[in-house]
Amino acid sequence: MYKRVLQVLVLVVAGSLVYGCSKNTKEDASSTEQGLSPEELAAQTQGTAESQGLEGGAVNEGMGTDLTGTVGSDRIIYFDYDSSEVREEFRPIVAAAVSHLGANPAAVVSLEGHTDERGSREYNLALGERRAQAVQRQMVLLGASATQIRTMSYGEERPRDPGHDEAAYGQNRRVEVAY
Amino acid sequence: MQPNRTVMSLLLCGLALLLGTPQPLRAQEEISIDITQGADNPLPIAVVPFRSAGALPEDVAAVISADLRRSGRFDTMTTDRMPSQPASLQEIDFPAWKSLGMENVVVGTVTPSANGYNVEFTLVDVFKGQKLYAFRGATSVANLRYTAHQIADIIYEQLTGEKGAFATRIAYVTVRGSGAGRKVYTLQVSDSDGYNPHTLLESPAEIFSPAWSPDGRQIAYASLEARTSAVYVQDIATGQRRAVAKGQGINSAPDFSPDGTKLALRRSVDGNPEIYVLYLDSGLFQRLTNDPAIDTEPTWSPDGQRIAFTSDRAGGPQIYEVSLFNPTAKRITFNLGPYNARPRYSADGKYLAMVNGGSGGYRIGVLNLRDGGFRIVSDSSQAESPSFAPNGTMLLYSTTGSGGTELAAVSVDGRVRQRIDLPGGAQVREPAWGPFRR
Known part of the structure; x- marks a missing residue:
C-alpha cells in the first residue's frame, strides 16, 4: 500500500571552500531540526555559503495538494468582505457536515478558511482562520464533536478564482468543508 | 572633516x-x-x-x-x-x-x-x-x-549626510506556477539591488513573513509545510534551521527584537490569534494580548520596549501598541480610514509604515509618530508589506503589476519611486530589508 510516497533526499556536502567561508559554515552546527517528524520536511533549506549541504527530508504526497479546490460547490461557504459571519443560506452545508460526522464517528471534517487577495497577507491568514472557526462553532452548536473537526487557514494563498475583480473576490472569501 | x-x-x-x-x-x-x-x-x-x-x-x-x-x-x-x-x-x-x-x-x-x-x-x-x-x-x-x-x-x-544602505541585503518570497500543489515557493536573499540571489528555502507549501535578525545572520519566517503554520529561524550562511513555534493553531508573523534575543509573533494556541514574545534562549513564550479579535503582525519599536500590531478589536483592522511591561493596548491609527495593517517602525522610531486601505485600494502609508502627519507613498492600489531600509530613507514593498506581484521602493517622503523587476518571471512578495552589515 503506497498511499504515501516517501522520497528521501540524499544530500551531498559540497567540497572545498571556494571563497573562504569557513567562519560562517562552522556556526550553528548544533541548531539542527529537532522533534520534527519526517513528514514535515518537504521543504528544502539552503545556506548562502558554498560548502554547505542540504538537510535530509521527505516529501509526502499530500503536501501542497490539500483538498483546496477539490470540494464541490455544495460544500463551500462564502463570506462577506472582512467578515466571518456564516450567512443563513449556508446553514444547510453546515448541517450536512454535522450529519456526516454523526453517522460516521470516526470521520473528520476539515474546514479550510480562505480570503480574497486584498490587504495584508498575515491579516488574511487570521481572517481565514476565523472563518474556519466560525463554521466550526456552528457545527458544534448543532451537535458535532469538536474532536472530529480540523480547522486551517490558507489566507489569500489559494484562490478559487484567480481574477482580480469583485466576482473573483466573492468566490475566494470562503470556507471549504472537506470530508 | x-x-x-x-x-x-x-x-x-x-x-x-x-x-x-x-x-x-x-x-x-x-x-x-x-x-x-x-x-x-x-x-x-x-x-x-x-x-x-x-x-x-x-x-x-x-x-x-x-x-x-x-x-x-x-x-x-x-x-x-x-x-x-x-x-x-x-x-x-x-x-x-x-x-x-x-x-x-x-x-x-x-x-x-x-x-x-x-x-x-x-x-x-x-x-x-x-x-x-x-x-x-x-x-x-x-x-x-x-x-x-x-x-x-x-x-x-x-x-x-545620511548613512547609505546600498551594501545591505534584502529577503523576499517568490512563487512560481499556479494551482494547488503545483506552486513552488522560495525564500530568497539578495543584495539590495536584487543581484546575487540565494535560495534559502524551496517548498511546495506557502512561505510567509521573512524577518531579519539584527545581526543579519538569520531569517525567521512562517511556513505551512507542516500543514499548519510553524515559525522557523534559519541561519543564512549554513542553511541550518529550527522550528521555534509550531503545533496547535497558526504560528506566524515573526519579528526579531532589536537585541536579537526575542521574537514577537502571533500564535493561536488557544484558538484565537494573539501576540506573543518568544525568548529564543529559553523557548518560553510571554503572551501580550488577550482579546477575542484578530491580533497579528507584531513588530518591535526600535527601543525594544513596545510592540505594534494589527487588531480588528474595533471592527476593522487598525494599528495598536503594547508595552512589554504593560499589556494595555493603545490604539495608534485614528481617522486614517477603515483599514490599517502590517505596521513597521523606521529605525529612528520617527515613522510607522503600514498598509492603508480604503476606497482607493491598498497603499503604503507612512505615519509621522512625532507630529501625527500621514502620507500615502505608494501609487499602487494593491501595495503590501512595507519594509524600511536600515537608514530609514527608503521603503521596500510589494505591489501588483501587469505580470503579478513585484517589488517596488519609495523614499519615505514619497518623492522617489522605483519598480524592481527581478528576472525569472516569478511572483515576488513580502520584501524585508536587512540590517546594516557589520
Whole structure:
C-alpha cells in the first residue's frame, strides 16, 4: 500500500571552500531540526555559503495538494468582505457536515478558511482562520464533536478564482468543508 | 572633516568590511530598476569608469552609479557624456567638467592583487577643485560587487549626510506556477539591488513573513509545510534551521527584537490569534494580548520596549501598541480610514509604515509618530508589506503589476519611486530589508 510516497533526499556536502567561508559554515552546527517528524520536511533549506549541504527530508504526497479546490460547490461557504459571519443560506452545508460526522464517528471534517487577495497577507491568514472557526462553532452548536473537526487557514494563498475583480473576490472569501 | 584621519580609519575599517563577507559571484540575468519618479533637485555626479589593467568581473563604477541613481537623490552622468576618463585627482581637467555643470566626480582604480583586488577611489568637488574623500581597500574577486556598494554608501553619506544602505541585503518570497500543489515557493536573499540571489528555502507549501535578525545572520519566517503554520529561524550562511513555534493553531508573523534575543509573533494556541514574545534562549513564550479579535503582525519599536500590531478589536483592522511591561493596548491609527495593517517602525522610531486601505485600494502609508502627519507613498492600489531600509530613507514593498506581484521602493517622503523587476518571471512578495552589515 503506497498511499504515501516517501522520497528521501540524499544530500551531498559540497567540497572545498571556494571563497573562504569557513567562519560562517562552522556556526550553528548544533541548531539542527529537532522533534520534527519526517513528514514535515518537504521543504528544502539552503545556506548562502558554498560548502554547505542540504538537510535530509521527505516529501509526502499530500503536501501542497490539500483538498483546496477539490470540494464541490455544495460544500463551500462564502463570506462577506472582512467578515466571518456564516450567512443563513449556508446553514444547510453546515448541517450536512454535522450529519456526516454523526453517522460516521470516526470521520473528520476539515474546514479550510480562505480570503480574497486584498490587504495584508498575515491579516488574511487570521481572517481565514476565523472563518474556519466560525463554521466550526456552528457545527458544534448543532451537535458535532469538536474532536472530529480540523480547522486551517490558507489566507489569500489559494484562490478559487484567480481574477482580480469583485466576482473573483466573492468566490475566494470562503470556507471549504472537506470530508 | 579631517580628511587624513578619516582616510586612515576608513582604510582599516574598509579592509575589515571588504574581507568580512564572502559572496559568490555568478552570472546574472538583467534586473531592471525603473525610477518612476525622482527627487526635485538631484545632485549631479559623474562616476568615471575605474581604471584597470585587465577585464574585471564587475564594472565597479557602473554599480556605484546605479546605486546612486536609484536613490533618486543623484543625477548620474553616462560615460558617453564625460569629457574624459581620469583615474586620479591629478588627471582631472577641472574646466572641462565645470563647463558641463558637473559638481562631483568620482575617479578610481582597480588593481589585481594576490588575493583579489586593491580598490582605490577619490571623490572630488569640481567647483572647489579639491578632494572630498579618498579611500583605499583590498577586496576579493567574489566581493568586488559588494565593494562597489560600499563605495556607493561612502559617497552617499559624504554628499547627503545620511548613512547609505546600498551594501545591505534584502529577503523576499517568490512563487512560481499556479494551482494547488503545483506552486513552488522560495525564500530568497539578495543584495539590495536584487543581484546575487540565494535560495534559502524551496517548498511546495506557502512561505510567509521573512524577518531579519539584527545581526543579519538569520531569517525567521512562517511556513505551512507542516500543514499548519510553524515559525522557523534559519541561519543564512549554513542553511541550518529550527522550528521555534509550531503545533496547535497558526504560528506566524515573526519579528526579531532589536537585541536579537526575542521574537514577537502571533500564535493561536488557544484558538484565537494573539501576540506573543518568544525568548529564543529559553523557548518560553510571554503572551501580550488577550482579546477575542484578530491580533497579528507584531513588530518591535526600535527601543525594544513596545510592540505594534494589527487588531480588528474595533471592527476593522487598525494599528495598536503594547508595552512589554504593560499589556494595555493603545490604539495608534485614528481617522486614517477603515483599514490599517502590517505596521513597521523606521529605525529612528520617527515613522510607522503600514498598509492603508480604503476606497482607493491598498497603499503604503507612512505615519509621522512625532507630529501625527500621514502620507500615502505608494501609487499602487494593491501595495503590501512595507519594509524600511536600515537608514530609514527608503521603503521596500510589494505591489501588483501587469505580470503579478513585484517589488517596488519609495523614499519615505514619497518623492522617489522605483519598480524592481527581478528576472525569472516569478511572483515576488513580502520584501524585508536587512540590517546594516557589520
